Amino acid sequence: QVQLQESGPGLVKPSETLSLTCTVSGDSISSYYWSWIRQPPGKGLEWIGYTYNSAISRYNPSLQSRVTLSVDTSKNQFSLKLRSVTAADTAVYYCARWDGGPTNWGQGTLVTVSS
Amino acid sequence: QSVLTQPPSASGTPGQRVTISCSGSRSNIGGNFVYWYQKFPGTAPKLLIYRNNQRPSGVPDRFSGSKSGTSASLAMSGLRSEDEADYYCATWDDSLHNWVFGGGTKLTVL
Numbered sequence: 001q002v003q004l005q006e007s008g009p010g011l012v013k014p015s016e017t018l019s020l021t022c023t024v025s026g027d028s029i030s031s032y033y034w035s036w037i038r039q040p041p042g043k044g045l046e047w048i049g050y051t052y053n054s055a056i057s058r059y060n061p062s063l064q065s066r067v068t069l070s071v072d073t074s075k076n077q078f079s080l081k082l083r084s085v086t087a088a089d090t091a092v093y094y095c096a097r098w099d100g101g102p103t104n105w106g107q108g109t110l111v112t113v114s115s
Numbered sequence: 116q117s118v119l120t121q122p123p124s125a126s127g128t129p130g131q132r133v134t135i136s137c138s139g140s141r142s143n144i145g146g147n148f149v150y151w152y153q154k155f156p157g158t159a160p161k162l163l164i165y166r167n168n169q170r171p172s173g174v175p176d177r178f179s180g181s182k183s184g185t186s187a188s189l190a191m192s193g194l195r196s197e198d199e200a201d202y203y204c205a206t207w208d209d210s211l212h213n214w215v216f217g218g219g220t221k222l223t224v225l
Binding site: 027046060061062100102104106107108 | 131148206
């Protein structure tokens with residue numbers, strides 16, 4: 001059974017770059033698509049994007065100008081970079097395997113944007 | 116405001132059958148597969164239904180999904196207290212070029 005675990009700073013300053021990593025176990029990262037989803041406090045779920053071996057990526061149009069997803073096959077990890085963050089980017093960030101939609105999810109990690 | 120419309124709340128008593136609706140349009144539900152998720156506070160969403168009506172292994176057959184036109188439904192039979200959670204529908208939207216979630220339905224087991 002695939003397992004995913006998010007890691008990264010829990011606090012990011014405004015205008016800086018939010019960087020998170022998702023470590024995948026139980027699956028080869030090269031075999032699937034992988035995605036990120038977030039949930040701001042008290043709000044609904046928002047899809048960020050998905051990627052396949054860094055070669056194919058698709059992003060939420062509202063975030064596309066600030067987001068990059070990448071895959072490190074040597075570490076079986078994939079990453080999220082969100083640039084120029086503001087308080088509106090404060091959320092629980094989830095990584096998930098993508099199979100037509102998010103299937104297996106990580107437990108999530110809270111990232112707060114604050115000075 | 117979500118592209119997919121779900122009732123904010125639903126309720127039922129133990130053993131009852133409850134249905135949660137998800138209303139969309141031709142650009143999303145009408146032309147794409149619908150997924151359903153169960154989410155407890157402070158935990159990650161869990162996939163309940165994929166491709167409209169398919170259950171992942173380990174999901175009880177008390178949970179079922181259906182789709183008709185631009186609407187989808189999640190049905191739960193033999194309701195249990197542990198089913199009390201938030202439920203979200205989701206699908207791809209061809210017009211928005213975006214994966215979209217419903218606003219979520221909070222299920223209360225009375």
